[in-house]
Amino acid sequence: MVSVVFAYDTEEYQAPFTDDATKIWADMLTKHGLKGCFCIVGEKARVLRDRGRRDIIDSLKEHEIDYHSDLHSVHPTHAEYLNELNWDDGVRRCLAEETPGIADVEHIMGQRPTAHCKPGSSWGPQVTYGMSILGLPVFADAPVEYAPGQPMWFCNQLCLKYHTSFERSMNVENRFKHMKDGFLERYESWSEGYLVMMSHPCLMLAKTFGDGLNFRDGKNTPREQWKPVPKRPKADAEAIQEAADRFLEFVAGEGIPVVTYREIYEKYKEENVWISLETALDIMRSVSGELTYHRANGLFLSPAEIFGIAAFILDGYNQSRTLPTTLPIRRPIGPTEDCVSDAPIQVNLDVFLNAASQAHQKVSFAHRVPSIIDLVGQQVTPGDFLKAAANLIRDVHAQSQPPKTVMIELAQNTPTLAEREDFKKMRIGGWLMAPGFEAHNVVAMAKRQTWTAKPAVPSNQR
Ligand SMILES: [Zn+2]
The missing domain is CATH 3.20.20.370 (Glycoside hydrolase/deacetylase)
Known part of the structure; x- marks a missing residue:
């Protein structure tokens, strides 16, 4: 109705x-x-x-x-x-x-x-x-x-x-x-x-x-x-x-x-949402294929929320060498700047896990997905990092021994939604503003923030 x-x-x-x-x-x-x-x-x-x-x-x-x-x-x-x-x-x-x-x-x-x-x-x-x-x-x-x-x-x-x-x-x-x-x-x-x-x-x-x-x-x-x-x-x-x-x-x-x-x-409204590791593993499989929102149980998770989950899991693993079983959903904003990626690169597991711990802190304390992931002198985008993190989490879960190195490939860094007509053709200007004014920087920021976008689901349909 x-x-x-x-x-x-x-x-x-x-x-x-x-x-x-x-x-x-x-x-x-x-x-x-x-x-x-x-x-x-x-x-x-x-x-x-x-x-x-x-x-x-x-x-x-x-x-x-x-x-x-x-x-x-x-x-x-x-x-x-x-x-x-x-x-x-x-x-x-x-x-x-x-x-x-x-x-x-x-x-x-x-x-x-x-x-x-x-x-x-x-x-x-x-x-x-x-x-x-x-x-x-x-x-x-x-x-x-x-x-x-x-x-x-x-x-x-x-x-x-x-x-x-x-x-x-x-x-x-x-x-x-x-x-x-x-x-x-x-x-x-x-x-x-x-x-x-x-x-x-x-x-x-x-x-x-x-x-x-x-x-x-x-x-x-x-x-x-x-x-x-x-x-x-x-x-x-x-x-x-x-x-x-x-x-x-x-x-x-x-x-x-x-x-x-x-x-x-x-x-x-979504308050105090937690998911299990099993649900997170399904989402990691989905997000390694496409950077977009994905369904978790009855809810959707935005790319930024999924990034937060991946960073939470790998930070836990970095501290204790076990995967946490229950995961809180945090709602960070997306990256605020663009990044030129050095991918593809291969790094030691410890380097990758330490970067994951730093990303986890950024989500916790700056409430955002970092714009650049620093891997001891080399840098990759959060999109590159999330794809590699998603694959690593699944490997660690499936295998008795973790890999010694992590391969980071060049991946999608702008969520798929940014290609939808409303975002693609977004313009901000008009009669109220100075003639010729176009807020190109604001539009670029809005496209980056498709990291935070997802369909809303009412609580009685979750
Ligand atoms: Zn008005």
Whole structure:
């Protein structure tokens, strides 16, 4: 059965008259017994507080509060600054700039956000990872998902795209019919998953976005020079509201399940997962053939998680000359830089095992797959190393004597998923950024982080 999420990008802080639209949506949903997910910009929460709109904040208490960045379109946006920084500095800046926004939204709205929704088209995997560190486990309006409506783990966030919008029916004849028909066309063509239908509440009352007037082409218009946001004609706004009201009544009347990001996360979260050595041996066989996510019992493991398991096993073997029988799943990020490999090379067993112990420490303490594996003066990629480690683990398990040397061949170092269309054709740019801006470095980082990607499986299907 397909469930529906109603998501609202609540961002327009330049035009006070649009504040009311958030209350209209919240009250309409409440009237029909439905819960919406309101992704709120930090500055929007602050202006609602400062404008004394307790009534709106109270209306939103019936719904889920999510997060939509601190300042939305103020430059430099996420992709603009991340493109100039290495991985660690990018994560550091994201944590520094977004922590106050999340804290304000939580404090003013009285709820801890669960999801982060990217502002416009600006994002980066460092933000995805940073939000997971800050306790926001879901990525709304993600640029990737496993399949239409099927969530995927990426950089430790549960990712779902937006699929359709109320906006597509706002400027047409017969709005209710257009909304309902467009919705049903998608809803009925799926057999499972989550159909996310979004809106910007402001567009019920405003003709356009303030961002397009004041932040286009990389410009930051000073607050005192903001161009005013044009209002929609009153009759138009009322007709949109009426159509949306009828549509929500229809959804509620049909008994279509409407869920929130928090409910989805509760179904999919993976905590304290351990696997046996037997299961790990199956995964080692699979990963030596292809660098991708692989199925372990009911779950999938990402290439980075599999790397962590291999390093854990070989570190145990390095310490005690026995293979550990129970293995914790750790969730490291993937390599953050490229590596030129010296493979094929052959090294002594001790050299390889010591490198495995160092990799194990890196996973434990830096929460990442190392970008380069150093083998006493020679270097190989983590992909080369994982393939050799997987073969070694199987050999050690199967034979009474371990091999004296380990052969490391040149292997796949970018997971197969990076070749899928959504990653392959990924671009970050557009009207908000300076003309010609393309975040090539951010896209390269995202492709590397396919090491962290895997389909999400709900706990009742494991
Ligand atoms: Zn937005």
